[in-house]
Amino acid sequence: MTKLQHALRRNWGLYLMLVPAIVYLIVFHYFPMYGVTIAFKDFSARLGIMGSPWVGLKHFTRVFTSPNFLPIVGNTLVLSFYQLVVTFPLPILLALMINSCFSKRLGTVLKNITYAPYFISVVVLVGMMFIMFAPRGVFNQILVFFGAQPRLFMGEEQYFRHMFVFSNVWQTTGWSSIIYMAALSGVSPELHEAAVVDGASKLRRVISIDLPMIVPTAAIILTLNVGGVMSLGFEKAYLMQTPLNIEIAEILSTYVYKKGLLDIDYSYAAAVGLFNNVINLVLLSAVNWFSRRITKSSLW
Amino acid sequence: MTEARRGANPNRIKPTRGDRVYDVINTVLLVVLGLLVLYPLYFVLIASISNPDAVNSGKIIFYPMGVTFEGYQKLFEDSRIWIGYRNTILYTVVGTTLNVSITLLAAYPLSRTDLDGRKYITFFFLFTMFFNGGLIPTFLVVQSLGLYNTPWVLVLLGAVSVYNMLIARSFFENSIPQDLHEAAAIDGCGNIGFFFRIVLPLSKALIGVMVIYYGVTHWNQYFNALIYVSKREYQPLQMVLREILIQNSATQMAFDESMMEELLRRERYAELIKYGVIVVASLPILCVYPFVQKYFEKGVMIGAVKG
Numbered sequence: 001m002t003k004l005q006h007a008l009r010r011n012w013g014l015y016l017m018l019v020p021a022i023v024y025l026i027v028f029h030y031f032p033m034y035g036v037t038i039a040f041k042d043f044s045a046r047l048g049i050m051g052s053p054w055v056g057l058k059h060f061t062r063v064f065t066s067p068n069f070l071p072i073v074g075n076t077l078v079l080s081f082y083q084l085v086v087t088f089p090l091p092i093l094l095a096l097m098i099n100s101c102f103s104k105r106l107g108t109v110l111k112n113i114t115y116a117p118y119f120i121s122v123v124v125l126v127g128m129m130f131i132m133f134a135p136r137g138v139f140n141q142i143l144v145f146f147g148a149q150p151r152l153f154m155g156e157e158q159y160f161r162h163m164f165v166f167s168n169v170w171q172t173t174g175w176s177s178i179i180y181m182a183a184l185s186g187v188s189p190e191l192h193e194a195a196v197v198d199g200a201s202k203l204r205r206v207i208s209i210d211l212p213m214i215v216p217t218a219a220i221i222l223t224l225n226v227g228g229v230m231s232l233g234f235e236k237a238y239l240m241q242t243p244l245n246i247e248i249a250e251i252l253s254t255y256v257y258k259k260g261l262l263d264i265d266y267s268y269a270a271a272v273g274l275f276n277n278v279i280n281l282v283l284l285s286a287v288n289w290f291s292r293r294i295t296k297s298s299l300w
Numbered sequence: 301m302t303e304a305r306r307g308a309n310p311n312r313i314k315p316t317r318g319d320r321v322y323d324v325i326n327t328v329l330l331v332v333l334g335l336l337v338l339y340p341l342y343f344v345l346i347a348s349i350s351n352p353d354a355v356n357s358g359k360i361i362f363y364p365m366g367v368t369f370e371g372y373q374k375l376f377e378d379s380r381i382w383i384g385y386r387n388t389i390l391y392t393v394v395g396t397t398l399n400v401s402i403t404l405l406a407a408y409p410l411s412r413t414d415l416d417g418r419k420y421i422t423f424f425f426l427f428t429m430f431f432n433g434g435l436i437p438t439f440l441v442v443q444s445l446g447l448y449n450t451p452w453v454l455v456l457l458g459a460v461s462v463y464n465m466l467i468a469r470s471f472f473e474n475s476i477p478q479d480l481h482e483a484a485a486i487d488g489c490g491n492i493g494f495f496f497r498i499v500l501p502l503s504k505a506l507i508g509v510m511v512i513y514y515g516v517t518h519w520n521q522y523f524n525a526l527i528y529v530s531k532r533e534y535q536p537l538q539m540v541l542r543e544i545l546i547q548n549s550a551t552q553m554a555f556d557e558s559m560m561e562e563l564l565r566r567e568r569y570a571e572l573i574k575y576g577v578i579v580v581a582s583l584p585i586l587c588v589y590p591f592v593q594k595y596f597e598k599g600v601m602i603g604a605v606k607g
Contacts (some may be wrong), residue, residue: 003416004416007416007417007565011409011412011414011416011491012491013492013495014408014409014412014415015409015492016384016408016492017406017408017491017492017495018405018406018409018410018421020401020402020405020406021402021403021405021425021460021465022421022424023525024402024456024459024460024472025424025425025428025460027445028438028441028456028459029432030428031427031432031433031437031441031577032432032433032434032437032438032440032441033431033432033433033437034433034437035433035436035438035441036433036434036437037437038440043440048444049437049440049444057600072457074606094333097326097329097330098330100331101326101327102323102327103327104328106327106330106331108328109334110333110334112590112593113334113337113338114333114334114337115329115589115593116337116341116586116589117337117341118339118584119516119520119542119582119585119586119589120586121519121520121538121581121582122520122522123378123522123538123542123545123546124541124545124578124581125543126545126546127541127542127544127545127546127574127578128340128344128544128578130545131344131347131545131574131575136356136357136358137358138343138358138361140358141358141361163389170336170340172338174337177529178597178600179402179600181597184598196407198461198602201316201318201321201322202315202318202320202322202323202465203322205601222557224361226349234523235522235523239542239546244562250396252337253435256434256435256436257435257527260435260436261435261436261439261527264324266436267439268331269435270434270436270437273433273434273436273437274434276434277434279391280430280431281430281431284430294359
């Protein structure tokens with residue numbers, strides 16, 4: 001009896017339990033990975049993924065020579081890095097503030113309040129933005145009250161990135177702080193007591209005791225975030241796009257959708273998507289390698 | 301653990317002046333932040349029961365005016381909302397059941413150190429997190445399977461989130477002792493029986509976390525419907541919301557004289573119901589939320605153990 005047969009016989013129940021998930025991954029993840037080959041073919045619906053003729057790098061040449069392409073990569077990177085720089089430190093700050101709040105009850109209430117927006121769907125979020133930042137919406141009323149001119153926040157392209165990033169701050173800061181709260185709950189009370197005896201102020205203790213506790217967690221989160229810089233989500237950007245802001249608001253994922261499924265240029269869109277995914281993979285590996293060297297914490 | 305720390309926060313030593321200043325500033329900042337986070341939600345709520353004209357002219361800021369339930373009335377007469385609601389509930393219930401089952405079934409074997417080939421199978425799962433075919437190849441696969449424009453695609457896609465599977469796996473690793481199944485095996489209990497009779501009853505917290513994670517995702521999902529389903533009768537609530545909340549506002553920016561009349565009519569209708577629509581769509585989740593909130597934290601912490 002071979003080793004494999006032996007393993008299968010001894011734990012056949014366990015392998016059986018794995019079957020549905022594996023079938024799912026093969027069909028919806030590994031088949032499409034194979035389907036990526038259409039980026040190197042002239043896809044025709046009649047011939048299918050397998051039968052369509054190979055054309056080498058034709059579609060990649062089209063992608064890289066398209067005048068739209070580079071600006072869209074630029075848009076994606078700028079928006080992504082902007083979002084990263086703003087949304088990375090804020091949950092840490094919030095966790096430190098809530099954790100050092102003198103009233104436990106107020107801390108709990110605030111946790112519950114700040115997590116809540118996370119559960120609002122992206123459609124509702126963008127819908128609320130269109131409402132609140134409308135020309136006569138609440139925000140502009142406040143501007144007018146202070147004597148400023150009302151602005152087209154959801155229309156003009158100069159506001160797109162700020163709206164995108166700060167709505168994300170509203171929605172996810174509380175949620176993202178949970179993981180830091182978990183790390184902070186591991187801080188030993190003795191450290192604080194000892195520091196108090198030594199005359200350390202509260203601010204001092206937050207900076208010198210609490211903050212170092214969450215550095216390892218922060219390193220992992222940062223790794224993940226930097227690795228995901230090019231995989232900026234489709235959902236919100238697509239909903240926020242208007243004819244006025246499209247120059248800035250077009251990012252890779254929305255471009256793939258429009259080229260592929262609206263213009264039905266499958267091979268071209270698949271080439272853009274593949275380019276995006278490869279960059280992602282390389283980026284994530286690089287950041288992970290870097291993080292392992294520096295902080296000894298890594299994803300794999 | 302924070303309680304312990306706060307408990308130990310020495311009351312015997314009088315807080316210094318600097319500490320009190322810190323407390324005051326910290327508390328004020330936190331309260332202001334809390335209000336800022338809450339305000340948009342509060343605004344939608346008061347706008348939904350206010351006179352639409354007052355809302356449109358920007359008079360509603362702190363409290364409702366000319367209370368009316370006209371918006372809600374209109375919205376409950378709108379069949380699109382009902383169909384969307386029904387679909388979303390169906391997709392959420394069926395999808396979540398399926399997702400949680402498949403995920404837990406796969407996570408348990410992968411938590412067992414005596415599973416041969418565990419490393420390779422885990423890699424098979426993990427790899428899909430870091431590389432995927434992308435939208436177009438996935439679309440073509442869905443199409444060639446005949447799932448395009450069927451409700452099934454909305455239930456099946458995302459059936460296994462590898463991330464959730466990893467959370468489940470580390471939960472099993474940490475809370476089900478490895479030698480427990482050996483003891484059960486001596487009593488004649490196989491792996492499958494062990495999973496259903498021993499492991500699942502011990503994993504209620506985990507099941508709670510999974511149900512919520514998958515459930516919220518299904519409830520809020522619009523992307524898959526946008527891509528894979530064009531038939532109206534299969535559209536989930538979020539697609540209906542998109543039509544009401546966003547398409548009107550976005551087209552408003554592009555001026556087209558010929559469509560002005562129709563646009564204005566649609567817009568007035570949308571103006572009337574949109575606040576109510578937001579409330580009706582988000583309320584179920586925000587209502588369940590306080591009760592399940594502890595599970596969210598638990599989920600993050602289970603996940604964090606593994607990193």
